[in-house]
Each structure stands twice: as C-alpha cells, then as structure tokens.
Amino acid sequence: MTDLRSNYTVGTSPWAVRRAQWRALGLTDEDMAKPKIAIVNSSSQLATCYSHLDDIAAVAKKAIAEAGGIGFEIRTVAPSDFIHSAGGRGGYILSARDLISHDIEAAVEGAQLDGMLTLASCDKTAPGQLMAAARLDLPTVVVGCGYQPCGTFAGRHCDIEDVFLGAGHHAQGRITLDELTGMSENAVAGPGVCAGMGTANSMHIACEALGMALPGSTPVLANSPKMWDDVRAAGSRIVDLVRQDLRPRALLTPEAFENAVTAMLSVSASINSVKHLQAVAEEAQCGVDVYGLYERLADRVPLLAAVRPNGPVPIEEFEAAGGAAGLLWQLRDLLHTEARTVTGRTLGEDLDGRQPADPEVIRPLTRPHGRRPTIVLVRGSLAPATGIVKLAVDEERPPSFTGPAKVYDTPQGALDGLKAGDVRPGQVLVLRGLGPTGTPGMGMASRPVFALDGAGLTGQVAVVTDGQLSGLVNKGIVVGEVSPEAAAGGPLALVRDGDTISVDLTTRRADLLVPDEELAARTPVTAYADGGRGWLSVYRRTVRPLQQGAVTLEEGTTRA
Structure with missing residues (x-):
C-alpha cells in the first residue's frame, strides 16, 4: 500500500494536536494509522431528497471500518430545486453545485484525508462531488442514494413531475386548488430523488458510465435492500481503492466522458447533464469538449430506453430491467469498453453478465425506440x-x-x-x-x-x-x-x-x-x-x- 498522506510524522505538532482531538472522539492509535475516508453527506431536513442520508452514512461508516479504514462524516450544502429556488431569483440552485465542490475541498484537503465516499442524492450533489473528486484527484466512489417511491391520486400514478406540471395548470385555471393540493399530498411516498429520468437519476447513471460508481448500482429505489447492499459494497471498495491508489483522473479520461455522453443520449437524459459533465471535465483538466461530444454523437446513438417523463416506462421498471449496467451492456459496441472503473477492472469486464432482464424496457441497438436525438x-x-x-x-x-x-x-x-x-x-x-x-x-x-x-x-x-x-x-x-x-x-x-x-x-x-x-x-x-x-x-x-x-x-x- 502506498504511504498515506494522512499519517503525519509522529512527534510533530500536526500529529500531536490531531491525536488529542481524535483520542477525545474515541479513536485509538491503531485507528489513526488506517486509511481515512471522508463520507461526504449532504444531509438536510429541508427536502425528502436528503432525509435518509444520515442512516446511509452510518452504514457506510461501518462498512469502511469492517474493510480496515476509518470513516469521517463531513457535510456540504444540500440544495433542492423545489425548496431553494425560492430565494435569490433561483440562483442558489446551480451555484450550490460549485459550493458543494468547495465544501468538500475545504474539509477533505484541509484535513488531508485519503479518499472519499460521496452520497449522491438530489441534482447538484453528484456533479458537485464529481467536480471535487476530479479537482482533488483522491480515490473516490460515488454512491447513488436512490429515487423516491411515488403515490397515486384520483386513481392515477402521481409523482413530483405531475405536481410541478399541475401547478402550471392551476395557474391557468385548468385544475382546481383541491386537485393540486391532493396531488401534492400523494406524489412523494418516501425519501430519495425525483422518480423519473430527471437530472438526479441522469447524473447517477452518468457516474456509473464514467466509472466512478460501482457497476449495477444506479438507479436504485431509496432504502431498498439493493441500495443498502450497494452502500456496503461501496464502503468496502473505497478502502481498497485507497490502498491501490486508483485516482479519479485515471478514470475520468476522454473515453470515459464519451461513454457517459453516449449513455445520456441513449436514455434521453436531462439536458442539465451537458453542463454538469462539462464542469467535471474542466475540473479533471482532460481537455474534453462535452458540448462537442453531444453534437458529434447525437446522430450515432439511438434511443434505447423511454423512461418517464420522456416515455411510458416507470423508473422502477428500468431498474428491474438492469438499470445503467443493462443500458451500457446494450450500448457496448458504441462504448470504449477498455476504460477503467472504480472496480479496478475495465468497463467491458464490469459489464460481463449484465444483459438486460427485459429487452423491451432497455432495447438493443438493432431495435431502438428511435434514431432521432432527443x-x-x-x-x-x-x-x-x-x-x-x-x-x-x-x-x-x-x-x-x-x-x-x-x-x-x-x-x-x-x-x-x-x-x-x-x-x-x-x-x-x-x-x-x-x-x-x-x-x-x-x-x-x-x-x-x-x-x-x-x-x-x-x-x-x-x-x-x-x-x-x-x-x-x-x-x-x-x-x-x-x-x-x-x-x-x-x-x-x-x-x-x-x-x-x-x-x-x-x-x-x-x-x-x-x-x-x-x-x-x-x-x-x-x-x-x-x-x-x-x-x-x-x-x-x-x-x-x-x-x-x-x-x-x-x-x-x-x-x-
């Protein structure tokens, strides 16, 4: 294992004062010699997107400990479009993405920690965390923390998208206040991000396509048994990643960004993915023009999945069919499968055996939903x-x-x-x-x-x-x-x-x-x-x- 930057020279002032602090927290000298992992937690009680992250952080910390590391939970700003757009003319939304990256830098670089396990939830957390990972170039695994379960209203499926659209209809007198109120009371049935192919799920899938999330981990229903298994696996993997010194800039290559853009086009992802992936590429300093990639690949990549609200398929069915891994398996002939991932293997090796369970939900290249870019x-x-x-x-x-x-x-x-x-x-x-x-x-x-x-x-x-x-x-x-x-x-x-x-x-x-x-x-x-x-x-x-x-x-x- 490479020498850990967090292991200060015994007897020095940094070693002594840190030891005094950490001993008071219950850590032993043996603990202090272990890989020190930042558990990046954007927990908040302002929005359901983040309301379950404290429990996830606790499970991640235990998994890191069982793998021979020591986890330190750190916090960042936790922006929600539906909550934080009220002030500053809506300016606190995108700007908070960069604030997340700076929060992480201040905590992780200031403390000289060895790696990061980032808990990605609402729209700006995944890109902000990727930006920090690329900037600091420390071993990192991104954990997609799941989409929220939805409800029904008036006998129909109802999610947060329906509420957002319903508010526009109410403003024009198309639906009553009682109808809008009923929709808002039933749309969200638990924690997690918006249950559709919005920015959050798009960016979680992009993390997997970039090789920065474990294969098969996105998208996932929040608090489901699979999500907890993925959290434990990520907690174990980040310790090995530090020991192997496998860093983000070795993964965030031009080929990886081309893979991510290919995945985004094939699933009709959020258009916000364009600027977010470009921001990550800027921090990785890999010289990638993401906007150019979207233009160049638009006519080459067919549409393989039509997930709500872009099509009729619920996100739950997309996950059950294979999710991001199943999508990438179908796309493999268009991908750079030699690109490495956080597993230490190539993307091609990660995709072995990931054939979709339902080829109607995630279609093959030969039978797409369409060939015109969305x-x-x-x-x-x-x-x-x-x-x-x-x-x-x-x-x-x-x-x-x-x-x-x-x-x-x-x-x-x-x-x-x-x-x-x-x-x-x-x-x-x-x-x-x-x-x-x-x-x-x-x-x-x-x-x-x-x-x-x-x-x-x-x-x-x-x-x-x-x-x-x-x-x-x-x-x-x-x-x-x-x-x-x-x-x-x-x-x-x-x-x-x-x-x-x-x-x-x-x-x-x-x-x-x-x-x-x-x-x-x-x-x-x-x-x-x-x-x-x-x-x-x-x-x-x-x-x-x-x-x-x-x-x-x-x-x-x-x-x-």
Missing part, C-alpha cells in the same frame, strides 16, 4: 455558442417554429403576461436575464413553460431563454441555456418585442431575423441582478461560461 444542441445568430432543446421521445420529426418575439426579463413577468393574455399563439416567448451571471446563479425558466402547457399553448408558442430548465420535462419547442447569455452581451440582450425568431431543429439553428445594421443601433438590455454581497456575488464574479461548465474560477487562473 437532446439537440442548436447554434445560430441568437445562440452563437449553444442552446439546448429537449425533444419528446415520440416526436416524428424535428419541428421548426418562426414567429414574433414576446420578451420578458423575469419568470414572474412572463407568468403575469401569460395570465393577462399577452402571450398568444404563434409568438416566441423570450425569457432573458437568467444565465449564470444574469441571475446570478442561473435562474429556472420552467414555471412559464409549464404555465404555457396549462394555458393549452404547448406547440403554439415557442420559448427561448438563457435560463435553465427542469430536468424532468420540457414541453414543446423550448430552447434553453442560450449562450452567450443576455447579461454577458449575448444577442438575447438585443431582442425586442415583435422581432422575428426562427428555430429549426432539422438544421439545428436558432436565429434572430433582424438586419445587422438595426441590431448595431440598439442598446443591449443589461439591468440584471448583481447578487448583493454574499455567495451569489462571489459566484457572479467568478463563474465561467456554460461552455466551460459554468465552473467558478477567477479569470486568468487554472486548477492546479
């Missing part, structure tokens, strides 16, 4: 860098839309305009000022999208925004994460009511059809939030563009 990156005069569109699984052909702009600078403004009848069929609703610097922290544009659906305008009104969108579902033609954002001087800042906008998903373009000379005479709209004096102000000053994953890094500096 995650489409667009460019054009309105989105010179990129924009992202999520299409429905059953879309027969890529749609297009051309119409006059109706511009709003806040989500609430758009909701008010929709309620007043100012948004009409044939228009393109433009929602700007929600990018990483404009919010700051990247605001959520989903409420107006769901309200459009509630108003019966899905497909009749397109949406273009520099904000982010729920990983659960998008309705109609919605171009999200337009970059450069308005606050950074992107073309969105020049759009005025009545301007013609064209979105063509066949040519994958989003264009502002206004003469260049007219645009040159306009003054950009730049009245966006400054973030105050706290964390969001720090984020605004340090966030990089989306094409760099929106990581926080001072201009002109690089990660060591």
Whole structure:
C-alpha cells in the first residue's frame, strides 16, 4: 500500500494536536494509522431528497471500518430545486453545485484525508462531488442514494413531475386548488430523488458510465435492500481503492466522458447533464469538449430506453430491467469498453453478465425506440455558442417554429403576461436575464413553460431563454441555456418585442431575423441582478461560461 498522506510524522505538532482531538472522539492509535475516508453527506431536513442520508452514512461508516479504514462524516450544502429556488431569483440552485465542490475541498484537503465516499442524492450533489473528486484527484466512489417511491391520486400514478406540471395548470385555471393540493399530498411516498429520468437519476447513471460508481448500482429505489447492499459494497471498495491508489483522473479520461455522453443520449437524459459533465471535465483538466461530444454523437446513438417523463416506462421498471449496467451492456459496441472503473477492472469486464432482464424496457441497438436525438444542441445568430432543446421521445420529426418575439426579463413577468393574455399563439416567448451571471446563479425558466402547457399553448408558442430548465420535462419547442447569455452581451440582450425568431431543429439553428445594421443601433438590455454581497456575488464574479461548465474560477487562473 502506498504511504498515506494522512499519517503525519509522529512527534510533530500536526500529529500531536490531531491525536488529542481524535483520542477525545474515541479513536485509538491503531485507528489513526488506517486509511481515512471522508463520507461526504449532504444531509438536510429541508427536502425528502436528503432525509435518509444520515442512516446511509452510518452504514457506510461501518462498512469502511469492517474493510480496515476509518470513516469521517463531513457535510456540504444540500440544495433542492423545489425548496431553494425560492430565494435569490433561483440562483442558489446551480451555484450550490460549485459550493458543494468547495465544501468538500475545504474539509477533505484541509484535513488531508485519503479518499472519499460521496452520497449522491438530489441534482447538484453528484456533479458537485464529481467536480471535487476530479479537482482533488483522491480515490473516490460515488454512491447513488436512490429515487423516491411515488403515490397515486384520483386513481392515477402521481409523482413530483405531475405536481410541478399541475401547478402550471392551476395557474391557468385548468385544475382546481383541491386537485393540486391532493396531488401534492400523494406524489412523494418516501425519501430519495425525483422518480423519473430527471437530472438526479441522469447524473447517477452518468457516474456509473464514467466509472466512478460501482457497476449495477444506479438507479436504485431509496432504502431498498439493493441500495443498502450497494452502500456496503461501496464502503468496502473505497478502502481498497485507497490502498491501490486508483485516482479519479485515471478514470475520468476522454473515453470515459464519451461513454457517459453516449449513455445520456441513449436514455434521453436531462439536458442539465451537458453542463454538469462539462464542469467535471474542466475540473479533471482532460481537455474534453462535452458540448462537442453531444453534437458529434447525437446522430450515432439511438434511443434505447423511454423512461418517464420522456416515455411510458416507470423508473422502477428500468431498474428491474438492469438499470445503467443493462443500458451500457446494450450500448457496448458504441462504448470504449477498455476504460477503467472504480472496480479496478475495465468497463467491458464490469459489464460481463449484465444483459438486460427485459429487452423491451432497455432495447438493443438493432431495435431502438428511435434514431432521432432527443437532446439537440442548436447554434445560430441568437445562440452563437449553444442552446439546448429537449425533444419528446415520440416526436416524428424535428419541428421548426418562426414567429414574433414576446420578451420578458423575469419568470414572474412572463407568468403575469401569460395570465393577462399577452402571450398568444404563434409568438416566441423570450425569457432573458437568467444565465449564470444574469441571475446570478442561473435562474429556472420552467414555471412559464409549464404555465404555457396549462394555458393549452404547448406547440403554439415557442420559448427561448438563457435560463435553465427542469430536468424532468420540457414541453414543446423550448430552447434553453442560450449562450452567450443576455447579461454577458449575448444577442438575447438585443431582442425586442415583435422581432422575428426562427428555430429549426432539422438544421439545428436558432436565429434572430433582424438586419445587422438595426441590431448595431440598439442598446443591449443589461439591468440584471448583481447578487448583493454574499455567495451569489462571489459566484457572479467568478463563474465561467456554460461552455466551460459554468465552473467558478477567477479569470486568468487554472486548477492546479
């Protein structure tokens, strides 16, 4: 075994004061010589996503001890889209991803621990933990801590997606308050992340495709016997990983990122996976252009699974059919199977015997649900860098839309305009000022999208925004994460009511059809939030563009 960096020289000041602290915690000198593992726990009582993590941390700590290590539980911020989007114009959501990575760095690097077991739950924990693992390059295993069980309402399946969509319908008078209340009381039946192919489950699967989670461990029902078995296996494995000195940057290679993007495309994953994987690649300093991978692989990777809300299959059936491992087995001819994983083996070796139990749920390459990509990156005069569109699984052909702009600078403004009848069929609703610097922290544009659906305008009104969108579902033609954002001087800042906008998903373009000379005479709209004096102000000053994953890094500096 390699020398442990946590084992200080006996007799020195660091050794003495740490020994005094740890002896008081009940540790012996023998314990202090063992591999020291950070159990990264984003526990919180603010959201069900995290409410079970303390119990998981305890089981993980016991498994680490039985494997010959010593576990130290550390905490991070625990953001939930449904809870923490209320303040800061929604800016605390994406920005908390980077705060997680900094929390981990401060605790693990400051204490000079030897490895990490990270408990991934809601959307931002898995990417934040991967970012920290890549930055610190310490042996790490990511544990997907499961999706929540759902309920029923009025004799129908009901989950958190239905509540989110139902709120948009209620805002437009399509359902009653009693109906919305009943849905909210029955949608969530236990702890865990949203039960669909939203951002959380997408990123858990991405962790497995990257080789950073144990094979066959994602997705998983929270608190199920399988989840507990996976936790124990991960606790045992991280100790061996430290002893073998197998580090993340040996796993987070260009080939691994190509495997992850292939998996995301094949399961119609959340579009948020694009910027999150790019952020991990930036921290790994492996030179990967994740946005370019999504564009290059889009037409090569067929759709093999249609999981709710992208299709009819419940996440439970996807897990039972084989989950991520079954998906990767079907994709193996498109993957770099020589890529190594946290098992110490190759991905190909990990996939041995992982054939899906139900080839209807996870289909083979020869019989996919479709060959047209559902995650489409667009460019054009309105989105010179990129924009992202999520299409429905059953879309027969890529749609297009051309119409006059109706511009709003806040989500609430758009909701008010929709309620007043100012948004009409044939228009393109433009929602700007929600990018990483404009919010700051990247605001959520989903409420107006769901309200459009509630108003019966899905497909009749397109949406273009520099904000982010729920990983659960998008309705109609919605171009999200337009970059450069308005606050950074992107073309969105020049759009005025009545301007013609064209979105063509066949040519994958989003264009502002206004003469260049007219645009040159306009003054950009730049009245966006400054973030105050706290964390969001720090984020605004340090966030990089989306094409760099929106990581926080001072201009002109690089990660060591």
